[in-house]
Amino acid sequence: MSIDPTTADRLPPPAACQRLVVTLFAGMAEIVGARRLEIDWHGGTVADLRRGIVAARPAIGPLLARSAVAVAGRYAADDRTIDAGAEVAIIPPVSGG
């Protein structure tokens, strides 16, 4: 079956796979054994990133579920889109003071 040209024009271009570098801190870094985690990234939201991280490193799932995600220097909600090359960090529950 062929796709008619009108429909094809409306299809999004295939997303190029890139590497997203995620910075880890404190107990999260301890679990992973590294301060950076590289994730295959086809574009998406914070929620997509959370799923990608759990798939890559299931052990951090429970702590990740209680953690915030910072994108470009701001805490970001799950529906926030992450641009390729964005600065991303996982912020586990804080304990300063």
Add this chain to the structure above:
Amino acid sequence: MSAPHSTGLSGGDPGAPSPLPAEAGTCLLVHTPIDGAAVLASVSAADAGGNVLFLGSTRGLTDGVTTLSLDYEAHEPLALAMLEELRSAAMARFALCGCAIVHRLGRVAVGEASIAIAASAPHRREAFAAAEWLLERVKAEVPIWKCEEGGDGGRTWVHPGDMRAGVEGGG
């Protein structure tokens, strides 16, 4: 205070007091001991009748468990930006004359201060309230973490609660 003020975030000499806030209140992350008197002095103002200094220190015994030291780390750029935002918010909310927040990073021995918050206001009530409000906000929001080093040699990162509650819906 004769020493020149510095806005550097870390001192070179691990035993030397941390650099002083450069103006009538500022925010710093430091890797050396906090000079509480200097932090308080940095917020003094002619029209401030109430001047509060809070020092949070490493506690040696919690519920019968011995702590030798706390080891702090931070997402430094984000933590500093958030401290500055909180400071600005407190200045407006409590009509302060001056305000400073200094948090220490790295190893903090029992009895040493990990955080200093100074607030000055025309009257005491606002200064007290601002210091407490700031401390609670820092403890709940700012990306700084402590690792407890116990008497048994164990190290435990402290991750209480759930960070997502305050993010979802708030953008």
